[in-house]
Amino acid sequence: MANRLIQEQSPYLLQHAHNPVDWYPWGDQPFERAQKENKPVIVSIGYSACHWCHVMERESFEDNDIAAFMNQHFINIKVDREEHPEVDHLYMDAVQAISGSGGWPLNVFVTAERLPFYGGTYFPPRPAFNRPSWMQLLQRMHEVWTLQHEEVKNQTEQMLNFLRQSAQVSLTNSGAFSKDGCRLLAENLLKQVDRQYGGFGTAPKFPGSMSINFLLEHYHFFKNEEALKGALLSLDGMMNGGIYDQLGGGFARYSTDAKWLAPHFEKMLYDNALLILSFCDAYQIAGNQRYREIVEETIAFVERELRDETGIYYSALDADSEGVEGKFYTWTWDEWNECVNDEVVTTYFGVNAEGNWEGTNILHVTTTVAELSERFDVSIEEARRRIAVAKERLFDSRAVRIRPLTDDKSLLSWNALMNLALTKAGVVLQNNNYLKRAKEHAIFLLEAFKKEDGLKHVWKGGQARIEANLDDYTYFIQALLQLASATSDETLLFEAEKLCQTVIGEFADEEGKLFYYTSSMQRDIPVRKVDIYDGAMPSANAVMAHNLLLLGLCLERTDWMEQADHMLQSLCEASTRSPSSFAYWGTLLQRTLFESKTVIAVGGDAKKNVAELRKYFLPDCFLLAFEKEISELTILKDKFFSDESLIFVCTQQACLAPVRNVEGSLRLISAN
Numbered sequence: 001m002a003n004r005l006i007q008e009q010s011p012y013l014l015q016h017a018h019n020p021v022d023w024y025p026w027g028d029q030p031f032e033r034a035q036k037e038n039k040p041v042i043v044s045i046g047y048s049a050c051h052w053c054h055v056m057e058r059e060s061f062e063d064n065d066i067a068a069f070m071n072q073h074f075i076n077i078k079v080d081r082e083e084h085p086e087v088d089h090l091y092m093d094a095v096q097a098i099s100g101s102g103g104w105p106l107n108v109f110v111t112a113e114r115l116p117f118y119g120g121t122y123f124p125p126r127p128a129f130n131r132p133s134w135m136q137l138l139q140r141m142h143e144v145w146t147l148q149h150e151e152v153k154n155q156t157e158q159m160l161n162f163l164r165q166s167a168q169v170s171l172t173n174s175g176a177f178s179k180d181g182c183r184l185l186a187e188n189l190l191k192q193v194d195r196q197y198g199g200f201g202t203a204p205k206f207p208g209s210m211s212i213n214f215l216l217e218h219y220h221f222f223k224n225e226e227a228l229k230g231a232l233l234s235l236d237g238m239m240n241g242g243i244y245d246q247l248g249g250g251f252a253r254y255s256t257d258a259k260w261l262a263p264h265f266e267k268m269l270y271d272n273a274l275l276i277l278s279f280c281d282a283y284q285i286a287g288n289q290r291y292r293e294i295v296e297e298t299i300a301f302v303e304r305e306l307r308d309e310t311g312i313y314y315s316a317l318d319a320d321s322e323g324v325e326g327k328f329y330t331w332t333w334d335e336w337n338e339c340v341n342d343e344v345v346t347t348y349f350g351v352n353a354e355g356n357w358e359g360t361n362i363l364h365v366t367t368t369v370a371e372l373s374e375r376f377d378v379s380i381e382e383a384r385r386r387i388a389v390a391k392e393r394l395f396d397s398r399a400v401r402i403r404p405l406t407d408d409k410s411l412l413s414w415n416a417l418m419n420l421a422l423t424k425a426g427v428v429l430q431n432n433n434y435l436k437r438a439k440e441h442a443i444f445l446l447e448a449f450k451k452e453d454g455l456k457h458v459w460k461g462g463q464a465r466i467e468a469n470l471d472d473y474t475y476f477i478q479a480l481l482q483l484a485s486a487t488s489d490e491t492l493l494f495e496a497e498k499l500c501q502t503v504i505g506e507f508a509d510e511e512g513k514l515f516y517y518t519s520s521m522q523r524d525i526p527v528r529k530v531d532i533y534d535g536a537m538p539s540a541n542a543v544m545a546h547n548l549l550l551l552g553l554c555l556e557r558t559d560w561m562e563q564a565d566h567m568l569q570s571l572c573e574a575s576t577r578s579p580s581s582f583a584y585w586g587t588l589l590q591r592t593l594f595e596s597k598t599v600i601a602v603g604g605d606a607k608k609n610v611a612e613l614r615k616y617f618l619p620d621c622f623l624l625a626f627e628k629e630i631s632e633l634t635i636l637k638d639k640f641f642s643d644e645s646l647i648f649v650c651t652q653q654a655c656l657a658p659v660r661n662v663e664g665s666l667r668l669i670s671a672n
Contacts, residue, residue, distance in 0.1 A: 020067035049266035198237030210583035249297030416475035603645030
């Protein structure tokens, strides 16, 4: 018999729709019932691609006895963390304060006022891993609620104070960011690089895209070879490891080991979008053809497996298929030999009879084609041909397997990141098809997610719903700005301006310095949070600082430029001290040292001149090309005073005298 979740659209909630637990979706109704019946609330948070969420469901939420106890003594809510990241943020902070760690599934015990008093992550069906069973915890929480209610009240008051304090950010203006400070930031980040396998820290290893991007730009500005080496080592480790799907393209969420061999097999849209951006930068700097191929293969994966018929992108692919993690992607020795009987290919992908992971094989690149050529006495061309033939055969064989489930809801923030990736790839690889795709996608996002009362967060079943959060707005504004730059479509700039005004009006904190994660219109969480850290995705506040800077330059809004500068300067000290948590901030600070610029080409050769400039790696420059005057765009005022093709280089202070060719503009860019 189905529970209330059968009416929901989230794939994660629908996975729990036939549990014997009397689940509610997030909303007012369960809390009103909890108030009326004087019961505690369980808020259980996860997402559809989460392996341990599936495990806990099978072990506990499908158990009739456990479900009966939950239904009798608690009001039970299931939350898809991707639908309600604001709920996840609130309760994750609480659980991390309680236990010192977090993760998913996230199980929190809260009052009817939505205030948490206890919580944790995965709980086993029997005591194990130095933690109680789920049933033991339920019994203990029921006992605490009924016999020690005053203690619960005290705990929630303390937790509310903690959440309010942690939600606020104390900014310290430590003065102007210097080149020495930037070098220290890079030095501290490089200390975290695994010098053998790449990546940051030890297992588990996450991609660290923002840190990689900072190091690439640091090399560009400071010619620090160690920064380049650390960034490329990380990208090389991922693209050759099992975290990258060697047959179908695309990256898994993270690696469980230091060598990038064994991933947690779920594939998320945002990871792939961010890594496309990193590999584009690496290709433009280092010229490695394999980086270009990784970009193309990853885009092909996203288009093939995460795009629906309307052109929007789904959220994720599950880690499991047939109830087994990674089964779709791994190969037993017998399965391998049915497809491949070639020692060259077997060696290349590190496959063996014993397996390299739980008795099966995860494909990863163990050697170079040149080394294969020498070892097996075949030409490089022949080795490449045999690998390509085998990959095609293996891909076709794998295609008939039972696929991991697709989380087919679409999130604005993640789609905006993918739009940025398409635009970047279109520019760097000079691929107009990618730019055309990005333009079509952006238009659809505006049509689908933009409503009279603001942007929405989720698209599913032909409709957009749930109020957008700060990252939805800021990532989308950034996507519109970069697409406007790439396509010379000024209407996208004005769309970005309107959305920016909404953010300032509805998300600014009381001091007007930073921005809350949730809108002032949202009333269903007890504490609004200001989040300044990079996580798996860049800090929404940092991206907003970037938006204010670019729009300020384009529209000559000195107030917006000043706010961006204040935000950046206030985060100098934190960025230097904890670079991996503030890498996007660090990247923007680094650009300000070399004066972020808007480069505007006008006249008949405008697009040609900008296309030529795009061949260079110019991260501190926002490029625009206009062949006709646009009176609404303030920065173009007085720039069309002749029929000549001219290039203007503009800093935050002023536009320099125009030049007539690309070479002249490059000299001005490097001099300022």
